[in-house]
Amino acid sequence: MRTVKIGVFGIYRGGTFYDTIRYNNGEIVAVCDKDEARLAEAREKLGDDLATYTNFEDFINHEGLEAVFLSNYFCEHAPYAVKALEKGIHVLSECASNSTMAEGVALVRACEKSGAFYMISENYPFMKFNHEINRIVEGGTLGKIMYAEGEYNHPHDPRDRRYNASLRPFSQHWRVRLPRSYYVTHALAPLMYFTGATPKKVVAMPCYAPFDQKDKQNYCQIADRAAIMMVLNDDDSVFRVTGCAAFAGHENSYRLCGTKGQVENLRESNHILLRYNEWDAPEGVSGYNCYLPEWNDPDAEAIDKIGGHYGGDFLVMREFLNCVRENRKPKMDVYFATAMASVGILAHRSILNGNVPYDIPDFRKKEDRVKYENDHLSPFWGSDGSEPTLPSCSRPEGEPLPEKLLEYDEYAKEMLK
Ligand SMILES: NC(=O)c1ccc[n+]([C@@H]2O[C@H](COP(=O)([O-])OP(=O)(O)OC[C@H]3O[C@@H](n4cnc5c(N)ncnc54)[C@H](O)[C@@H]3O)[C@@H](O)[C@H]2O)c1
Structure with missing residues (x-):
């Protein structure tokens, strides 16, 4: 090699x-x-x-x-x-x-x-349980996948102040202004990867729940704790995905429902739950199966030892x-990547504009490129110090307040000493 x-x-x-x-x-x-x-x-x-x-x-x-x-x-x-x-x-x-x-x-x-x-x-399509879900979907026994769910839910422990400050080391950092939908890939990529479906339309809604503003580390948290996105795909399937969410109970979970059966990983567990309509189960397979998957990979030991994120980092x-x-083209290529980014960006616009649906462009097409080639709207600070041109939260009062962010900078500096 x-x-x-x-x-x-x-x-x-x-x-x-x-x-x-x-x-x-x-x-x-x-x-x-x-x-x-x-x-x-x-x-x-x-x-x-x-x-x-x-x-x-x-x-x-x-x-x-x-x-x-x-x-x-x-x-x-x-x-x-x-x-x-x-x-x-x-x-x-x-x-x-x-x-x-x-x-x-x-x-x-x-x-x-x-x-x-x-x-x-x-990396999330390659996590241990997702590796198994992929194997099952590829095997075809679930029939046509018509509905799927992806949840990336990562609340942070408020007691771990130093770590939290390292994630948001200054007030113009991207995590301080990250709309929940923009971080969609951990929820969406596995579903696209397993099924081959490409998003065509998105509509989204926020879960608004402000953080306690008595605690200085929360000065940098936007009040939307999740963005729930409904995605219609080119193969007529529908996905429901979260973006990066912060509701209680950490989990990365995925569920794919087909015409014959469905598969999911049990929340915050490596277990797989695989179920079939009794009349559609493959010969010799039960309608209800719950088990821990194996890697079946020559690098299994190394994957478990050095690959973070349930092996996903190693395999990606x-x-x-x-x-x-x-000299091989990857499956998660530039079209796959930009379709996901478009879902995250346009879902946020759906949230800001009364939950209207947005078509997801196909950047293989000239007309879709022309439509967006000058669309520079961004909720983030520019690397040249330019100001954000979009809100980061669904409601103006849920944005981090400029005067509090000055205080946050002092706080973060102190924490990271
Ligand atoms: N896939 C995953 O599971 C996963 C997990 C964590 C982070 N991430 C991603 O990794 C990326 C980095 O996140 P992070 O957690 O490391 O935090 P971060 O974004 O704060 O760290 C970025 C690092 O890049 C350096 N950097 C940034 N711009 C630079 C420049 N112009 N020149 C030189 N150095 C520069 C910074 O000094 C810092 O060390 C993000 O895109 C994040 O979404 C992915």
Whole structure:
């Protein structure tokens, strides 16, 4: 198996992939982060030969770089992906490809021009229980999938103040202004990946429940705790997905319902529940099956040991490196990625505009690109300091208040000392 020379951009989350990359014959030749302490940690872990950069332009020009893993700020992936693709460097990008519609168009165009490929780093389809759900759906015994649910529900423990501050280290950080629907990929990607369905229309509603404003760490929390999205797909199936939610009871859960049977993982458990109409169950299979799945993978031990997110981190990186090696296009390509991002972005507009439905563009089509190529609306602060051009919450009073955010900055600095 040949070695792939890869660089990592953004080494907070990116820095958790070193073992996985090396296990899968990736050679980390360079890393880039503006945080010098994180660069020092990387040198300690990966050795003094590691090239470290604080500037993306220098990093991307590192000699021999074949591929990059983009794990920088959520709302800034697309421009860096475009730069890498323009240089013929393969891109694995963390889990939202673009944060504006115009960026989605630019990314697709850059990818089509490039000799390199683009893959979204969506790890949730590869989690242990999802690996099994995928196997079952692919087996075809459920019949035609007509309805599915995806929930990514990740409330944070308010007692873990330092960790919470590390997630939102300053008030202009993307997590402070993240509309719940924008982080849709963990809920939606598994359903698209298993079924091959592509979203065509979205309508969304918020779950509004303000955080206690007596606690300073909540000054940076928007009041929508979930966005519930209904998605109609090109194969007439319907998905209900959450975006990133924060209601009580942490879970990542998925349920797919077909004409003959349905499968789900039991909430906050690795167990699979597989049920059939009695008259449609495959020969010798019960109508009711509840079990713990196995990997059935030669790397099973390593997946459990070093692959975070129930093995998803290991498998998404292995797939990317294998695509580079085998000169193979990934399933979660630029069209898959931008369709998901469009669902998240347009679901938020549905929420802001009285829950009206939005058509999801197909960026393979010229007319859909033209419609959105100048749509730069964004709920996030720009990297150049430009102000957000969209609200981040369904109601104006649920937005973080500017005067409180100044206080939040002081608080976060104190916490992270
Ligand atoms: N798939 C998953 O399970 C999962 C889990 C956590 C985070 N993420 C994703 O990973 C990405 C990063 O999130 P995070 O948790 O690491 O937090 P983060 O966004 O705060 O960290 C980003 C890192 O990139 C660096 N960085 C950002 N812009 C830079 C620039 N222009 N030049 C140099 N360095 C720069 C920062 O210093 C920081 O170390 C996000 O897109 C997030 O959605 C995914």
